[in-house]
């Protein structure tokens with residue numbers, strides 16, 4: 366039996382090792398070489414979770430209702446729609462709690478009077494249903510999901526990191 370000698374690294378050595386590893390990954394564009402990249406150019410429409418399955422709130426709802434939806438569904442951020450199903454913004458648990466943060470305590474009593482459209486994030490990135498998978502991939506590196514709309518701004522659904530990774534995994538296993 367070969368006895369392996371334990372490698373004991375000091376904390377700075379360990380950190381440098383991690384930093385080197387991250388640099389290696391970032392600098393190496395050819396780590397995964399996929400010959401046929403056609404799937405990158407398919408439209409996101411094929412991969413979205415459709416609007417009817419996405420938990421959302423209406424812009425006229427109050428913050429109390431929004432908090433209820435966020436808590437019940439377990440999602441950290443959800444889309445805000447108007448009465449005609451147009452995408453208006455995003456609402457997260459953090460936005461809601463920030464909006465009722467007083468100087469000394471959280472002012473829960475303000476929840477019923479605050480409207481979702483007063484506190485939601487309005488400047489949001491979106492994709493069109495005709496945009497490519499590749500465009501979604503670029504975005505989902507830094508975000509857990511992106512909202513997808515039809516040409517007229519009607520909410521079509523969301524493209525999530527989970528669906529994208531599953532698709533990517535399927536593709537990699539099939540080409541190897």
Ligand code: 2BA
Nearest residue numbers: 414418419420438439440441442443509510525526527528
């Ligand atoms: P998060 O809520 O931060 O969730 C991060 C990941 O945790 C999700 O990744 C999923 O893998 C898991 N997760 C969280 N809550 C879940 C639940 N209730 N049921 C099943 N899995 C759950 P993704 O699936 O890639 O979703 C990324 C983000 O997209 C989520 O971030 C959420 O903000 C949004 N999202 C996903 N599905 C949604 C839906 N049906 N309705 C509304 N928002 C959704």
